[in-house]
Each structure stands twice: as C-alpha cells, then as structure tokens.
Amino acid sequence: MPAQLTLAVDLMGGDLGPRSTLPAALNFAQANPELAIILVGEASTAPSSLPDNVHFVVSTQVVSMSDKPAYALRNKQDSSMWKAIDLVARGEAQACISAGNTGALMAMGKYLLKTFPGIDRPAICKAVPTAKGASYVLDLGANVDCTSEQLVQFALMGSVLAETAGVSSPSVGLLNIGSEDIKGNEQIRLASALLESNDHLNYVGYIEGDGIFTGAADVVVCDGFVGNVALKVSEGVARLLASYLRELLEGGFWNRLVGQIARPLLLKWHTKFDPARYNGASFLGLQGVVVKSHGSVDAKGFECALAVAKEQAAGDIPNKINHQIADCLH
Structure with missing residues (x-):
C-alpha cells in the first residue's frame, strides 16, 4: 500500500x-x-x-x-x-x-x-443500524439470482469487512422467511448446509427480516433481489417515521412544547438512524x-x-x- x-x-x-x-x-x-x-x-x-x-x-x-x-x-x-x-x-x-x-x-x-x-460475482454490501450497533448486509442489488455457493462467497466477504471494522468472529445469518430448518427454498437450504460446514465462518443459522435490525447477526446474507427490497423498505419506514414525528411536533402549542422538551432525544434518535450516516455501499x-x-x-x-x-x-x-x-x- x-x-x-x-x-x-x-x-x-x-x-x-x-x-x-x-x-x-x-x-x-x-x-x-x-x-x-x-x-x-x-x-x-x-x-x-x-x-x-x-x-x-x-x-x-x-x-x-x-x-x-x-x-x-x-x-x-x-x-x-x-x-x-x-x-x-x-x-x-x-x-x-x-x-x-x-x-x-x-x-x-x-x-x-x-x-x-x-x-463469481461482486456483491453490494452496506452497514445498517441495529439495536446493537450495525450489521453488514449483502447482496443489496448487484445479483438478483444467486447460487448457494455464491451466497457462501458473500458470507466470507462480509465477514472480512466486519472483522476489519473491529467485530471479533462476526456472526453470519442467512435471511429467510422463517428460522425453522424446513423454511425457505432449496437454494436457501443448500446454502445453509454449506455455511454450517464452513470452518471459516461463525454461522448462526436463519434469521427473519426483523432480525436485521435487532442485530441477530453481524453479517446478513441474501440474494440481491431480497436484499434490495429489504433495504428500500427500511429506508421508506425511516422516512415515514421522521415525517410523522415532524408533523406531530409542529401542530399546536402543546405539541410544539413537547417537541422542545423531547428535542435532545429526537436529535439522538436522528443521529443514530439517519440514512445519510450509513451512506456508502461497497462492491465486495x-x-x-x-x-x-x-x-x-x-x-x-x-x-x-x-x-x-x-x-x-x-x-x-x-x-x-x-x-x-x-x-x-x-
């Protein structure tokens, strides 16, 4: 270097x-x-x-x-x-x-x-805010269809990024429609078996969509179609909530008074969840x-x-x- x-x-x-x-x-x-x-x-x-x-x-x-x-x-x-x-x-x-x-x-x-x-293919990876800090999610849109082997490659790349950010032995979760072993399509189940057998990964199993933001795993793996939808939904919810809070605190004397009292907490919330703070996705x-x-x-x-x-x-x-x-x- x-x-x-x-x-x-x-x-x-x-x-x-x-x-x-x-x-x-x-x-x-x-x-x-x-x-x-x-x-x-x-x-x-x-x-x-x-x-x-x-x-x-x-x-x-x-x-x-x-x-x-x-x-x-x-x-x-x-x-x-x-x-x-x-x-x-x-x-x-x-x-x-x-x-x-x-x-x-x-x-x-x-x-x-x-x-x-x-x-085989680069993957788009981005840090997203969670209850425990941040998780690295990939792929976020580069690859709409992925093989199970490619999902394992994503897991390895995401783990390297998390380790470089200071996460020791980052946990890896596979995004699925449920946490039970029988859930998901054949590709997801095969990817899970490959991840489970990989000695280089700390695989913790399936996680559901809400697990991204509770911090269920340090690295969340999915194909680009699912990842991009999940990202856009989360950004939409964040904007909706921010808009709702602004409307609530701008209406009426008492609402404005409460808004002034709550302002330090709202600023803290905005600092943590502001999408601009997490801008910058990597092509790993x-x-x-x-x-x-x-x-x-x-x-x-x-x-x-x-x-x-x-x-x-x-x-x-x-x-x-x-x-x-x-x-x-x-």
Missing part, C-alpha cells in the same frame, strides 16, 4: 452531480490532509483553485442514470465514472467513489478491476475498492461514502478478501 492513500471521485454521478459531490470532496480533503483526492469531471466543474492534496482530471462524458450497463461499458470510456475506476485499476488511486448508475458502476468495475479467483469481491453512494444524497451524505472508501482502502479490504477466499479453496 502506498504511503499516501488516494481516492478517485466521480463528480458527475448521481441526481445532484457536482452540486453534492464537489463540496463534499473538498470538505473531506480539508478534514483529511493526509489523503490525496482526484476529482474526475467535466472541465466546467473544475474549481478555480484547489487544495494541495486535490487534483482534477477532465472527462468528456457522463454516465446517465438511465444508461444501460452494457451501453455505458461500450460507449462511455471517457466518462467520469470510467476514468475514476481506471485510476484504481492503474494503481493511481486506492478507491473510487461514485453516486452514479449502479449497474454501470458494477459493469465497469468488473471489467476494469476484475474479481478475485474463487469469487473486486480487485480494488469501489464505493457506491446513494444517487440522491446531499454533500453530508456523500462525505460518509468518502469515509467508507477511506476506511476500506486503509484496511486493505480487497486483499484480505482474496486471502480469505484463497484459504477456503485450499
């Missing part, structure tokens, strides 16, 4: 583009002067002056949120997304961060960085760090994705995953 970590930032990705990504990257660079940050975007987005640890690379194309992954892969090779990933592939950066098109980011990442031997399995930010996130949320990328690059997550998979293959 180089003495100075370098992060490559796709400025043009996401719903807000440089309005969100640029101030976030500049703030993060100022707060982390030991880092180098390479901004990749159209020439018109380049600031007139940059800090000493920030550099700018010009791109002439943008991957839109509606671009099909195959089209972007063939036709957008001078895009900010492609160039940011390519900086990692060429060793000029140790991580890429983008709020852009998820499918295109996955396709370009897999093409430019490749996966490690023994890993690639031979380099690629972090996906939510497309509609503001500058504060994008800074959280930058922090995820910094942590994973500093922790050398890709190589640790490679070693874990290699140990299982021998």
Whole structure:
C-alpha cells in the first residue's frame, strides 16, 4: 500500500452531480490532509483553485442514470465514472467513489478491476443500524439470482469487512422467511448446509427480516433481489417515521412544547438512524475498492461514502478478501 492513500471521485454521478459531490470532496480533503483526492469531471466543474492534496482530471462524458450497463461499458470510456475506476485499476488511486448508475458502476468495475479467483460475482454490501450497533448486509442489488455457493462467497466477504471494522468472529445469518430448518427454498437450504460446514465462518443459522435490525447477526446474507427490497423498505419506514414525528411536533402549542422538551432525544434518535450516516455501499469481491453512494444524497451524505472508501482502502479490504477466499479453496 502506498504511503499516501488516494481516492478517485466521480463528480458527475448521481441526481445532484457536482452540486453534492464537489463540496463534499473538498470538505473531506480539508478534514483529511493526509489523503490525496482526484476529482474526475467535466472541465466546467473544475474549481478555480484547489487544495494541495486535490487534483482534477477532465472527462468528456457522463454516465446517465438511465444508461444501460452494457451501453455505458461500450460507449462511455471517457466518462467520469470510467476514468475514476481506471485510476484504481492503474494503481493511481486506492478507491473510487461514485453516486452514479449502479449497474454501470458494477459493469465497469468488473471489467476494469476484475474479481478475485474463487469469487463469481461482486456483491453490494452496506452497514445498517441495529439495536446493537450495525450489521453488514449483502447482496443489496448487484445479483438478483444467486447460487448457494455464491451466497457462501458473500458470507466470507462480509465477514472480512466486519472483522476489519473491529467485530471479533462476526456472526453470519442467512435471511429467510422463517428460522425453522424446513423454511425457505432449496437454494436457501443448500446454502445453509454449506455455511454450517464452513470452518471459516461463525454461522448462526436463519434469521427473519426483523432480525436485521435487532442485530441477530453481524453479517446478513441474501440474494440481491431480497436484499434490495429489504433495504428500500427500511429506508421508506425511516422516512415515514421522521415525517410523522415532524408533523406531530409542529401542530399546536402543546405539541410544539413537547417537541422542545423531547428535542435532545429526537436529535439522538436522528443521529443514530439517519440514512445519510450509513451512506456508502461497497462492491465486495473486486480487485480494488469501489464505493457506491446513494444517487440522491446531499454533500453530508456523500462525505460518509468518502469515509467508507477511506476506511476500506486503509484496511486493505480487497486483499484480505482474496486471502480469505484463497484459504477456503485450499
């Protein structure tokens, strides 16, 4: 690993583009002067002056949120997304961060960085808040259909990420429609048997959807279809609850009074469960760090994705995953 970590930032990705990504990257660079940050975007987005640890690379194309992954892969090779990933592939950066098109980011990442031997497909992994702290959930949408062997690969990669975050012998749960042995389809039951027999994993069995947020397991494994639905439902519930609380505390004198009294507790709740605080999902399995930010996130949320990328690059997550998979293959 180089003495100075370098992060490559796709400025043009996401719903807000440089309005969100640029101030976030500049703030993060100022707060982390030991880092180098390479901004990749159209020439018109380049600031007139940059800090000493920030550099700018010009791109002439943008991957839109509606671009099909195959089209972007063939036709957008001078895009900010492609160039940011390519900086990692060429060793000029140790991580890429983008709020852009998820499918295109996955396709370009897999093409430019490749996966490690023994890993069929990258998986999207994200930390979610729980009653006990946080759990790592994967896959969150990269792979709609998965084999039982691929679910085991996800478990191994998620365990490495949890261990690097300080979790000793992380517990692994398989998301299912029930906790009984007879529940689930054939693929899930076969995956459970494989997980049970794997000496490299602390497998605790099936968990149901509510177990994600009670902290039933440090790592929660599922296919991308189920994981993405679970994530979007949880985000919707969080927004609904926040909206309901605002309406409740803004109506009438007594409601406003109670709101002022409860304000410290509400702020504490918001700090713990604010989705922006957990922004930044990792494409585990690639031979380099690629972090996906939510497309509609503001500058504060994008800074959280930058922090995820910094942590994973500093922790050398890709190589640790490679070693874990290699140990299982021998």
